[in-house]
Amino acid sequence: MENLHHIVVVGGGAGGLELVTSLGNKLGKRNKARISLVDAGLTHVWKPLLHEVASGSLDASANEINYRAHARKHHYEFQLGRMNGLDRAAKEIIIAPFLDEEGHEVVPERRIQYDTLVIAVGSTANDFGTPGAQDHCLFLDSLRQARRFHNLMLNAFLRKNHEANQGKPHTLNISIIGAGATGVELAAELRLASRELPVYGMNHLQSSDVSISVIEAADRILPALPGRLSAAATRELERQKVKVLTGQPVSEVRENSLVMKDGTELPSEMTIWAAGIKAPPFLAELGGLETNRSNQLLVTQTLETTRDTDIFAFGDCAACPQPDSDHPVPPRAQAAHQQADALFKTLCNRLEGKNPVAFVYNDHGSLINFSRYTTVGNLMGNLSGRSMYIEGKVARLFYVSLYRMHQVALHGFLRTGIIWLMDKISRAMHPRLKLH
Numbered sequence: 001m002e003n004l005h006h007i008v009v010v011g012g013g014a015g016g017l018e019l020v021t022s023l024g025n026k027l028g029k030r031n032k033a034r035i036s037l038v039d040a041g042l043t044h045v046w047k048p049l050l051h052e053v054a055s056g057s058l059d060a061s062a063n064e065i066n067y068r069a070h071a072r073k074h075h076y077e078f079q080l081g082r083m084n085g086l087d088r089a090a091k092e093i094i095i096a097p098f099l100d101e102e103g104h105e106v107v108p109e110r111r112i113q114y115d116t117l118v119i120a121v122g123s124t125a126n127d128f129g130t131p132g133a134q135d136h137c138l139f140l141d142s143l144r145q146a147r148r149f150h151n152l153m154l155n156a157f158l159r160k161n162h163e164a165n166q167g168k169p170h171t172l173n174i175s176i177i178g179a180g181a182t183g184v185e186l187a188a189e190l191r192l193a194s195r196e197l198p199v200y201g202m203n204h205l206q207s208s209d210v211s212i213s214v215i216e217a218a219d220r221i222l223p224a225l226p227g228r229l230s231a232a233a234t235r236e237l238e239r240q241k242v243k244v245l246t247g248q249p250v251s252e253v254r255e256n257s258l259v260m261k262d263g264t265e266l267p268s269e270m271t272i273w274a275a276g277i278k279a280p281p282f283l284a285e286l287g288g289l290e291t292n293r294s295n296q297l298l299v300t301q302t303l304e305t306t307r308d309t310d311i312f313a314f315g316d317c318a319a320c321p322q323p324d325s326d327h328p329v330p331p332r333a334q335a336a337h338q339q340a341d342a343l344f345k346t347l348c349n350r351l352e353g354k355n356p357v358a359f360v361y362n363d364h365g366s367l368i369n370f371s372r373y374t375t376v377g378n379l380m381g382n383l384s385g386r387s388m389y390i391e392g393k394v395a396r397l398f399y400v401s402l403y404r405m406h407q408v409a410l411h412g413f414l415r416t417g418i419i420w421l422m423d424k425i426s427r428a429m430h431p432r433l434k435l436h
């Protein structure tokens with residue numbers, strides 16, 4: 001064990017967990033390398049589910065994977081901890097002291113030696129320094145934040161239901177800043193919650209008492225996606241009585257309102273920031289590795305960092321060039337999934353002295369899910385390169401398949417089939433919304 005090549009993957013998210021699973025199954029199991037995963041949390045939930053956890057239409061605990069249990073099954077080691085430094089000369093990563101919920105130190109700062117290091121620590125919301133955003137916005141970067149959002153939302157509904165019962169004004173204003181896929185999908189989820197909660201006992205409140213606004217600085221929602229998709233999504237949001245405000249940058253967030261660039265003030269008791277992402281700030285000063293303005297580590301097409309061939313990075317935290325494009329690979333689960341696959345081959349090749357695999361992103365299209373209402377999207381033709389517009393049940397099927405592919409990568413086909421069946425049973429047994 002001592003002399004085995006040690007591959008350390010930091011970040012067990014959409015990409016990192018898939019990578020350690022394949023490496024563990026292939027190399028760890030046969031004692032060809034020692035595989036370790038380091039993550040700041042004890043469990044994994046696929047990040048694109050977080051807005052459903054926040055609204056309550058998904059119970060996270062049923063979709064949570066415990067790293068320790070998963071590691072045991074897939075022949076890798078798990079280390080709980082938050083990486084905050086790197087000593088490239090000693091080939092060691094530095095893990096911050098681990099504190100309990102009361103702030104008491106459980107484990108002091110420690111170092112983990114590596115032969116090959118892979119950084120896959122994802123991204124966090126980018127508030128672009130907007131005054132008040134950190135103090136008054138909710139974010140959806142982690143399971144903890146999604147759960148906090150859910151609790152705050154239930155309390156806000158409870159308060160408004162009570163006020164309605166007392167004959168007081170009781171409109172609940174919710175604003176989502178940023179109309180990318182996350183903001184748009186969250187709006188639809190919240191509209192569903194506003195329709196369901198009165199059914200479960202908050203019957204003084206009506207869905208129309210919950211005002212949901214999606215606010216976008218660009219001149220259309222889903223600015224990164226084709227115009228047709230954006231038009232279809234706008235129609236769908238308006239059908240669900242979600243206000244769509246475009247071309248309206250937010251210049252300040254206050255406790256119960258938003259100040260727009262033109263000076264107008266909009267009431268907002270719950271404000272969610274979903275505009276833009278950046279990689280975790282600690283990467284910007286990590287052992288002299290090269291980063292861009294969003295703190296993303298610069299990597300070559302083989303996902304090697306530009307200044308150290310023993311360190312790789314991928315997923316949201318890496319800026320990977322694309323041939324024939326000025327833009328790096330987009331920060332999406334789809335990209336992290338494909339990169340995990342390419343990097344798995346590269347790391348296996350490395351042990352055998354073979355060449356790394358060049359990563360080419362294959363955009364399969366984009367799908368926007370409007371909770372249980374509908375799904376719209378475009379699928380890319382592999383050969384023609386043209387996109388095909390789809391909506392409704394077919395689109396929903398493709399949308400769900402992205403998560404199922406992630407589950408297959410983590411559990412294999414058989415277990416994914418069983419999980420799918422259990423999901424169906426669970427949905428039939430439980431309320432349509434998580435109520436606690």
Ligand SMILES: Cc1cc2nc3c(=O)[nH]c(=O)nc-3n(C[C@H](O)[C@H](O)[C@H](O)COP(=O)(O)OP(=O)(O)OC[C@H]3O[C@@H](n4cnc5c(N)ncnc54)[C@H](O)[C@@H]3O)c2cc1C
Binds near residue numbers: 040051331
């Ligand atoms: C609400 C929401 C909806 C989305 N919907 C879609 C979608 O429909 N389709 C799509 O393609 N993409 C979607 N995305 C984007 C997608 O989730 C990300 O692109 C994807 O998760 C990136 O994968 P990753 O492995 O790079 O990082 P992540 O999945 O974010 O994982 C990062 C991991 O690193 C760990 N970590 C972070 N910092 C440290 C540290 N210092 N030390 C140790 N561990 C650390 C974290 O705990 C986490 O486990 C959505 C994102 C959000 C927030």
